[in-house]
Amino acid sequence: QVKLRNLSRFLEDGDKAKVSLRFRGRELAHQHLGQELVQRIREDLAEFGTVEQEPKMEGRQIVMVLAPVKKRQ
Template sequence: MNQPTKNNKNIEQINYDIRAWEVLIIMDDGSRIGPLGRNEAIRFAEEKGLDLLLVSAVSNPPVAKLVDFGKYKYEQKKKEKENKKNQHITENKEMRLRTGIGDHDLEFKAKKVREFLIEGNRVKISLKFRGREVARPEFGKETLDKFFSYIEDIAKVEKEPQLNGLFLDMYVGPKK
């Protein structure tokens, strides 16, 4: 049976899956036929060669619509596909640094982060401390500031640098 559950509310109730004893019937064009008993409404739908689809179960009486269910499902999938096509999915990328990183390495990694930002992705810049380096997080902050100076023309800081264990993490995103 196609009964909606707590986990899956997207299952439609059609024909004999409808539990209400009486339903208000609406045609495709929006005209109302009136409240009928469930079995009578299903018989009416079958005479027309259509299915009875429950639209609103919370109203009194529940509202059902006469539709061609196969066509209805096809159009729903088509709309869903169109909506997915128009979405832009932002990925989270990560770049790892160290406190004693050289200038050339920093520039090279900044170039790669620049590519990520141009693609529209969000980037997590993680600076890893080793050993006693974690006692002096200001050196890590300086390195992150220097790194950000290479990309500040196309990036904005979404989350300020924050110490998480042995990592100093900062999130940057593309400027609009």
């Protein structure tokens, strides 16, 4: 919850945010759980930002980049 709150604050301030989820040990055998977690983060932050780089595996981690939503004035 704390990390989600920080992510939403960064996006509200107009900054981009990079989400990386590292797999350790046998966790690589359960990558689908990591994909589900990244998807849940994406849905929770939909009002604050959009996905600039889709989640993808880079070695032992899943990486996703979020960009802030344009504010209407």
